[in-house]
Amino acid sequence: MQEAATPTMDGATSDSAPRIRPLDPLLVNQIAAGEVVERPASVVKELVENAIDAGATRIAIDLASGGIDLVRVTDDGAGIAPADLPLAVGPHATSKIAHATDLERIATMGFRGEALASIASVSRLTIRSRRPEDDGASEISVEGGAAHPVKPTSGPVGTSVHVRNLFFNTPARRKFLRTAQTEQTRCVDAVRSLAAANPRIGFRVSADERTLLDLPPDQSPRARALEILGRELDSRFLEAHADQFDDARGIALWGLVGLPDIARATNRAQHIFLNGRPIRDKTIQHALREAYRGLIEPSRHPTAVLMLETAPDAVDVNVHPTKWEVRFRDTSLLHSVVLRAVRDALRAADLTTTGLLRPLPGTLRGSEAIQPSGSIDAARFVEYFRRDVPASTGGRLDYDRLRAALDPIRSESHHAATDEPPAHADQSPPDASHVPGFLSPRPARRILQVHKSYIVTEDEHGVLIVDQHALHERVMFEVLLERVTAGNLESQRLLTPAIVQATESHLAALDSLAPLLTRLGIQAEPIGPTSIAIHAFPTLLFDRKVDPVEFLAELLDHAETDAFNPDSEEALRDVLDMMSCKAAVKAGDTLGDHELANLLDLRDQIERSSNCPHGRPTSIRLTIDQLDKLFHRT
Numbered sequence: 001m002q003e004a005a006t007p008t009m010d011g012a013t014s015d016s017a018p019r020i021r022p023l024d025p026l027l028v029n030q031i032a033a034g035e036v037v038e039r040p041a042s043v044v045k046e047l048v049e050n051a052i053d054a055g056a057t058r059i060a061i062d063l064a065s066g067g068i069d070l071v072r073v074t075d076d077g078a079g080i081a082p083a084d085l086p087l088a089v090g091p092h093a094t095s096k097i098a099h100a101t102d103l104e105r106i107a108t109m110g111f112r113g114e115a116l117a118s119i120a121s122v123s124r125l126t127i128r129s130r131r132p133e134d135d136g137a138s139e140i141s142v143e144g145g146a147a148h149p150v151k152p153t154s155g156p157v158g159t160s161v162h163v164r165n166l167f168f169n170t171p172a173r174r175k176f177l178r179t180a181q182t183e184q185t186r187c188v189d190a191v192r193s194l195a196a197a198n199p200r201i202g203f204r205v206s207a208d209e210r211t212l213l214d215l216p217p218d219q220s221p222r223a224r225a226l227e228i229l230g231r232e233l234d235s236r237f238l239e240a241h242a243d244q245f246d247d248a249r250g251i252a253l254w255g256l257v258g259l260p261d262i263a264r265a266t267n268r269a270q271h272i273f274l275n276g277r278p279i280r281d282k283t284i285q286h287a288l289r290e291a292y293r294g295l296i297e298p299s300r301h302p303t304a305v306l307m308l309e310t311a312p313d314a315v316d317v318n319v320h321p322t323k324w325e326v327r328f329r330d331t332s333l334l335h336s337v338v339l340r341a342v343r344d345a346l347r348a349a350d351l352t353t354t355g356l357l358r359p360l361p362g363t364l365r366g367s368e369a370i371q372p373s374g375s376i377d378a379a380r381f382v383e384y385f386r387r388d389v390p391a392s393t394g395g396r397l398d399y400d401r402l403r404a405a406l407d408p409i410r411s412e413s414h415h416a417a418t419d420e421p422p423a424h425a426d427q428s429p430p431d432a433s434h435v436p437g438f439l440s441p442r443p444a445r446r447i448l449q450v451h452k453s454y455i456v457t458e459d460e461h462g463v464l465i466v467d468q469h470a471l472h473e474r475v476m477f478e479v480l481l482e483r484v485t486a487g488n489l490e491s492q493r494l495l496t497p498a499i500v501q502a503t504e505s506h507l508a509a510l511d512s513l514a515p516l517l518t519r520l521g522i523q524a525e526p527i528g529p530t531s532i533a534i535h536a537f538p539t540l541l542f543d544r545k546v547d548p549v550e551f552l553a554e555l556l557d558h559a560e561t562d563a564f565n566p567d568s569e570e571a572l573r574d575v576l577d578m579m580s581c582k583a584a585v586k587a588g589d590t591l592g593d594h595e596l597a598n599l600l601d602l603r604d605q606i607e608r609s610s611n612c613p614h615g616r617p618t619s620i621r622l623t624i625d626q627l628d629k630l631f632h633r634t
């Protein structure tokens with residue numbers, strides 16, 4: 001048997017022989033196989049997809065030597081007519097599409113009609129099949145592309161495809177395979193993935209007589225999705241959904257998204273499905289990332305299963321042989337649907353990191369704050385949402401009240417800095433407890449500041465431990481973001497300008513930053529070749545004793561880096577990050593009772609209070625259940 005990659009060069013030197021000639025059909029299929037059949041897991045994927053397309057309710061997969069020696073997929077689906085068996089293993093033969101227009105609305109997993117032919121060209125393949133109306137089963141065998149005649153045999157309704165000795169005739173391809181154990185794991189992963197998208201179908205995988213996976217038919221979507229995420233993580237997932245189907249090219253979405261504390265180091269725990277088909281898609285990944293912005297550290301990746309449904313003509317699945325990639329007609333709609341659904345799910349939930357290092361499953365009492373399992377009803381969903389947003393502000397932060405509430409933190413904790421910024425409009429700090437309607441009239445909670453860094457208190461679930469700097473940073477960030485979104489930040493004029501020593505590139509950066517600085521309430525201009533004068537600075541930063549000179553110098557350094565695009569939303573958030581970090585109380589600051597109480601109250605008022613703007617947790621909760629476990633009471 002010739003190696004597929006070795007061209008036949010005989011006669012190439014003779015002038016009379018044609019140099020261009022059609023490829024041998026086996027070679028054509030082997031080349032196609034190079035795209036479709038990379039390893040046993042690809043065989044598993046193709047065969048299981050065929051079984052799904054055939055309407056199977058149960059699919060069994062048997063493997064030997066990680067699928068290298070044998071992959072057998074047996075289904076109870078519609079079967080293949082005896083006369084169709086030779087066609088099924090031939091190239092470009094499919095029952096799924098007939099006309100070019102069909103390509104625009106593909107609803108099946110397969111359609112290219114090349115999988116069986118490709119697999120047959122690089123293995124020993126046997127198909128046994130029987131339709132419900134047939135008296136018996138029929139069988140066809142193909143070895144290295146050569147088909148034997150169809151012969152009658154016995155067998156149940158459905159189809160069983162045996163693929164033996166993969167790549168027996170293409171040793172070079174075989175060399176790329178990993179150990180049997182690795183290939184087996186990939187085969188099981190391929191089944192898990194397809195199973196997640198088809199919770200009504202039962203799947204069983206066995207290898208060398210051992211059952212590796214056994215999923216009963218008719219599981220709930222959540223239970224199935226947890227098969228790929230890890231069942232033990234059940235309590236760490238929220239349900240996300242969106243239904244934008246009203247519009248003709250609509251998108252519906254259902255998914256499980258992980259709490260920030262189970263984010264991973266890679267994006268391998270993101271499983272995206274479109275119309276039941278596992279896909280990889282940059283737009284969706286980006287939207288997912290966006291939704292978690294500020295909730296996880298930038299180096300981490302959210303964990304999620306997202307199932308999207310679109311009309312078949314809203315997407316082109318015919319852009320890649322393995323069908324991993326698809327092309328959406330409306331990527332911006334896609335982005336906004338995913339972003340909104342995931343963001344809403346995160347907003348509605350209590351994202352407080354729970355427990356010590358590793359979260360214990362199911363530990364929130366009555367899992368009240370975590371979305372219940374099973375399907376979610378919209379009214380309940382909306383209710384969750386409402387509960388987390390202070391009713392008094394109609395869903396928006398009331399800046400003035402927040403500012404008032406922050407003021408005591410300023411007045412008590414910050415002793416006059418030596419380089420006191422120039423005086424600004426004189427106002428006596430309002431006492432937050434006098435601001436009507438802001439502080440909830442709940443009984444005072446007991447609060448303890450620990451080592452001038454952490455705040456410990458009690459809530460309805462157990463003990464809450466707060467990092468004072470991280471939480472205050474988040475509060476400052478949300479206040480600033482809300483304010484900037486509503487208009488430019490309020491600023492104070494300096495009586496005498498503050499002078500920043502600047503380099504030439506600082507001056508250039510200042511120029512490009514102009515619109516951003518205006519939004520932030522910073523007024524600065526070059527005076528001479530090496531200095532910049534600051535004339536006005538945001539009130540909120542003044543209040544928090546942030547030094548204008550230090551701040552602007554740092555901002556200009558930051559703006560010099562290549563990645564910084566001053567006109568992007570990202571840059572704005574970056575700068576707000578810097579501001580909040582500088583303005584927030586620090587570890588080591590002593591806080592008075594009033595400040596502690598205010599800070600904890602603000603925690604309940606703002607969004608994303610579970611994590612600081614860099615994604616680190618602001619709070620950790622030890623639930624009563626966990627404490628009981630730790631003390632061996634249960």
Ligand code: ADP
Nearest residue numbers: 050054088094095110111112113114115116159
């Ligand atoms: P495609 O799935 O793209 O149509 P394949 O080469 O995978 O191409 O399969 C060729 C044809 O064989 C399918 O169109 C289908 O008619 C038939 N077929 C393959 N597997 C099965 C199965 N398990 N049950 C019923 N029909 C099948």
Ligand code: MG
Nearest residue numbers: 046050110115
């Ligand atoms: Mg197929």
